[in-house]
Amino acid sequence: MRAMVLSAPKTALQQMQMPDPKPAHGEILVRVEACAVCRTDLHVIDGELPHPKLPLIPGHEIVGRVAGLGPSASRFAIGDRVGIPWLGRTCGVCEFCKAGMENLCENPLFTGYTRDGGYAEVTVADEQFCVPIPASYSDLEAAPLLCAGLIGYRSLVKAGDARRVGFYGFGAAAHLVAQVAVYQGRDVYAFTRRGDKEGQEFARSLGARWSGHSAELPPVLLDAAIIFAPVGDLVPYALRAVRKGGIVVCGGIHMSDIPSFPYELLWGERQICSVANLTRKDAADFMAIAPKVPVRAHFESFPLTEANEALHRLRTGQLRGAAVLVP
Numbered sequence: 001m002r003a004m005v006l007s008a009p010k011t012a013l014q015q016m017q018m019p020d021p022k023p024a025h026g027e028i029l030v031r032v033e034a035c036a037v038c039r040t041d042l043h044v045i046d047g048e049l050p051h052p053k054l055p056l057i058p059g060h061e062i063v064g065r066v067a068g069l070g071p072s073a074s075r076f077a078i079g080d081r082v083g084i085p086w087l088g089r090t091c092g093v094c095e096f097c098k099a100g101m102e103n104l105c106e107n108p109l110f111t112g113y114t115r116d117g118g119y120a121e122v123t124v125a126d127e128q129f130c131v132p133i134p135a136s137y138s139d140l141e142a143a144p145l146l147c148a149g150l151i152g153y154r155s156l157v158k159a160g161d162a163r164r165v166g167f168y169g170f171g172a173a174a175h176l177v178a179q180v181a182v183y184q185g186r187d188v189y190a191f192t193r194r195g196d197k198e199g200q201e202f203a204r205s206l207g208a209r210w211s212g213h214s215a216e217l218p219p220v221l222l223d224a225a226i227i228f229a230p231v232g233d234l235v236p237y238a239l240r241a242v243r244k245g246g247i248v249v250c251g252g253i254h255m256s257d258i259p260s261f262p263y264e265l266l267w268g269e270r271q272i273c274s275v276a277n278l279t280r281k282d283a284a285d286f287m288a289i290a291p292k293v294p295v296r297a298h299f300e301s302f303p304l305t306e307a308n309e310a311l312h313r314l315r316t317g318q319l320r321g322a323a324v325l326v327p
């Protein structure tokens, strides 16, 4: 099979020809139909996340068809369509797994980080962590739902029943979750990079009441703000934009340092929290609500071999929505 491989952090992915992986106990072999590109892939490639598997095939928003079953794998049949998300496996026995917080597992495996992912023609996955894909989605439309959608949705759940919700960074995750928020009757406020008129219009086209740049104050104070951009400078801006008792949710896996800020921004029982990974329940909940909205992913597709170009476009903010690689 052909794959795009990271040999060392801070280098470009290299196209390589490799033997097909073999599904182990409880695993399935999956022929990749589409794999979306996530900002986390950039953090892995840039060496901002410690100890990746090396060499590594990145990619954790995979849609494919079951092409082989490992020993004792029985959840899916050959030909079934499955999604493979970031959470690749958990230990099942640590205090977090036992308490229903498997997203915080002490010994997890993450797809495209500590195990090989979907920038390839074929991959393997633990069948218990695969996600059935609603029939109304094409392979390419479904791929961005698998991280941007799932972890974005977990971030929205963290915002509780907030009615006025702000999104800082209006990329792959925000554009999906904003659709859910509007469906739930919430008011969406979108914050983009300064001067990104196109992004601000895109947000309004998806139902945002207001859009502007991140240093601006919205016309009303927010009940919650969700930060998807990996920019610590946004935390004080977001705190300034939420009302007393409001919450700022940091939805990314990596963020630059948060600058110091006056205590009065936090005062008034405002909260800051992060969202780490996802649970299988998040996946099931999101895949249940997505077709009802219906959540529509905006994406640009690239051949698998142009993964480096897709990553460059994501890094430089040249994408509307998500990038999807097609082997």
Ligand SMILES: [Zn+2]
Pocket: 090, 091, 092, 093, 094, 095, 096, 097, 098, 102, 104, 105, 106, 107, 108
């Ligand atoms: Zn565990």
Ligand SMILES: [Zn+2]
Pocket: 038, 039, 040, 041, 060, 086, 147, 148
């Ligand atoms: Zn991701």
